Amino acid sequence: MSHISMNQWAKRLETASGPDFQILLDQIKLPVYVDESLLKNELSLLVTKIMKLLRCNNSPEEYYQIWKGCHTAVIIASFNPLVLVAHGGQLLTGIYNKLEQLTDYINTQVWTIEFDTLLSTLVSSLTILMDLMRNNPTLSRESLVPKLKAIIPTLIKLTESKPLLTLPVLAKLLYKHSTTFKPFTNKYRAALENLLSSEDKYNQFDTHLKKLICKNYAYLHLIKDNNSNNANNNTNHVTSHPDENWRLGLFSVLRQYQPIFKLFYEILDMDQDEQLKSLINGLPMIKVEEGKKSDDDDTTTKLFGKSLKLDLNEPFTLFEIVNRINLLNDLLIAFITVPTPFAIRVPLKLVNNVAEVLMGLNTKYLAIKRELRHDQELATVIEDVLIKLQSQSVKIWLNMLQTYGKQCLVLIPNIINSISVFIPFKPKSNKLIDYSRCDQVKPVFYDIFKVINLCFPHLGHQFNTELDSLTKLIDVTMYLIEDKSLLEPFYNLQKKQKMEKTTNKSQQHSKSKKANKDSNGALSDLYTHSVNFDVSINLKQYDEINQFLYNIINNWKLSSFLQIKITKYAINKSIYYKQLLTTIPESFVKLLRIVVINPGFERVSILPIAVSLLNEQSDDVFDTLCHPKLPLGIIYNMMIKNNNMDTVEDKNFQPIDEVTLIEEQVNEEQVNEEQNQPDEEDVEVKIGLKEQNETEGTVPVTVVDETKVFKRDRFESKEEHTSSKRVKISETVEAVEFSKDEPSNSVAHQQAKVEESVESDDDEDFVIPDIDLSDDDE
């Protein structure tokens, strides 16, 4: 197939735009251009043109050319290894230079969409080229690594204004090129601390960006610190772990928790819970530097140079605690979850303790201090703060279990017990759940379901003994799966107003007339179409709940009340989603299956209902239940075996029993393996012992010879063939009669002619009796 020469494409590069440019890009990546002969002329020309585009002015009119240059560079480098190897460095330099120029003038630039797009294109092109060059040793050594020394500072500089763009790249560079990054560690640390220290700024970032920042902060600790290395070298015979610096970073974060938790000693009456106090005291403490006072309040709650400023007279300042804990948790999660090139030692127990303390700080079991109780506003804020902290603990557990799974097995019972503390009870009650407050903290409950669902696969039937901690959670689940109407408070208010009207008719009459005129808008819709104001949870949340219910029903037999409620919920929602989406979602199918298989105390399973629901979606489980089939594969194998045994038993009839089956297996193994005398003899010993054991409890044998073993013909023939040291088997075997009275596996041993071997090793000798089995047995 003919193709256009690369020179043509190169010439068109400058003028191409829109669909032309797309065609150009499509064509230059064809494998036909991977030709060494083209390298010096055509491909070089193309690269020159690309460089020309990349060197365009920084004026807005030229942005498009630069953009084209970037994309062309990326495409040709990705699909043409020759260009990558020969000119990759050149292209990288070109892109980098442009990026540097734009970064230098970033503060003076007018931010337009084109500028933004260009910046992101430059960074992404840089990333792609670096990724392409990284795995090739020569290319990396000669082109990539030297340039990194220039690229990294530029990217760090750009992080201030465009963190979302640069942080993923820098994270990769930290991971892959830790040593190259070393000189810039402090600078990068300063940039990150700048983003982290201002909590207002940090809180404005979205979740993804927060994760990136924390990930990068953690990756800073991949770089080995010189100081720590020297310290290790001083100690004799201590091997330094590669994760020393990482642990330092992790513990520096963990140390920040204790001072904050100690603040709560002023707010809550902590004397009521000694266990919580001991947990707090067990957390790592901030190391006090020599010469400094230990009770310097300013340093204890300081993080990245900023300390907490709390004033109990201004209740809303308490939310700073929540911000700080959020930040610390994000950093902690980053340290324990991000992938590292070396193994890290994670103090899971400490992390769990942090989460337990966060969950344990609640007004359910710890009262607010007396002097603070009077202030209603303060009390409400404290409760809100504590609920937020509890939700953070669930987040820690979620990440911990997602990453470490089975390694948290020891901690799982504690986690579940702690989680049950979260369920809000009505005031002055230990049993009654406050469902209205459950509504307010719904998102936390969904996270809790996720945590429990992560625990279930590791615990399995252990749950038979741990019913109590989860029963309340099941009740909350039953409440959360109901559809709620936003109009309930409205109706209740209406009722109240009516009641008040009837009691105080005269007083309110004149006032209410006017009030009604003003307040009553178009309220008719609330009455006629109240269904439109019903709130239901979304499908993802249903999935979590369904998984939770699946595990509950799978492991426990629930009371009828709960079982019926769950069944109704499964059926109703399945029908609803079937109408909406024409198929029933997977989680509901699983739930229906488990409800069918485990009907609990019901008299009859809902199999007919489930089958009719899943009529169109054929389901294997229900298919098997409705049309049970025998496992044909196994039956077929058994038939073959029986047929084989029949042919052998023509001569030696013996009812099938354990001994013979074992012998068969043994025989088959021996036929397949190489002939090895000691092994065979060991087998014979085993068979002999087995025979002996079985015949001990049966009809007493007239002639007892412990070495007598009843063997088949083929085994005997094998024996004859293999062992010369063996005792020769005499071919005459006496007939054995089987009677119904005797157990089937007992065989009356007949006295046989045995020729004993001369060998001294008694263990290896077996006297094989002469047993003659005639064909006309039974």
Added chain:
Amino acid sequence: MTKSRKQKQKKKDFLKKKLKVGKTAAKASNLTDTSFVAKTISVKNQHLDHDHHDLSKRFPLLKHHNATVRKETLTIFIKAIPTIIKSRLMTPLLSQAIPLICDDTKDVRDALIELLDTIGALDPQVLVLHCNIFVLYINMAMTHIVPRIQADSTRFLLCLLKHCGDEIVRKAWLKLMRGVMNVLGWSAAGANTSSGALQTKKRDSKANKIHLDALGKLVEYGCFDLKATEIDDITGESLSSAADNKFLPPNLPQPFEHLKLFERQLKQSNSINDSSTSGSTVPGSTSAANSLANQDLESRQAIFETDFQKEITKQCQLLVKDGGECGKAANTLNKLAMEVCQG
């Protein structure tokens, strides 16, 4: 002059004929016979007469103002049951007959019990089908203002329990327990003793005995797995409900009725959600929880232990002291109550 024949004949026409004795007057020659014979054609299926074999015509008689008519109608139905047990007449019969639970006349009620016994003996599934209505009317009888009707309500309950105890207990065990306690004048935990109770101080000991028997049966059916003691002759396995194959097509009428899939339920008040509804304890106060809690054995046993056991034991001990038939019945009930708590 002698008259000629012609003249004589002419005169004859105008002469009045003499009437002869023993003979009737001669009929005029121009007389027209207007007599006729009427005959009937009998077409059997067009008969307007009442067919005594058509029972469906007798249903309205169950609502007759005369008690005797009602009673006789019931007796006729009792005799006809073996023939109509498989027919479509059973449903209208039962739906019309069941309200007679609250009938004023004792004879009618007795006849109704006999009818139910007959039906139950032949085919209990018919009674199982109408359990809902039965429970409704028995409850109505238990809370009836007329003392005699209230007293007889337990007889109906006993009769029903005999034939379809499992179904009744699954549907409304808690309600019926409260009802019987009400009839006996005992208070369940947390219930208002003064409301709705039979306030007569002198109770008929016979009636009391029946009430106690009914309560005993209710406890027996509700708190024990009676099938577990029976063993299938063929397979040798226990007939316990736990051993039933729940995946075979159900041989019960309306097996999924308790799910209430096609019923519109009234919005539950917050009081339902307040109490813990988990496996260990079930509240005895709210209707939704009640109806669902009756379904399984463990829940019923739990409710019995928390709500009824104390009161029953206390009252039974008092009755045992009094002695007599009531005492015996109370003793049996007491033993049952102890067994439930131990089991």
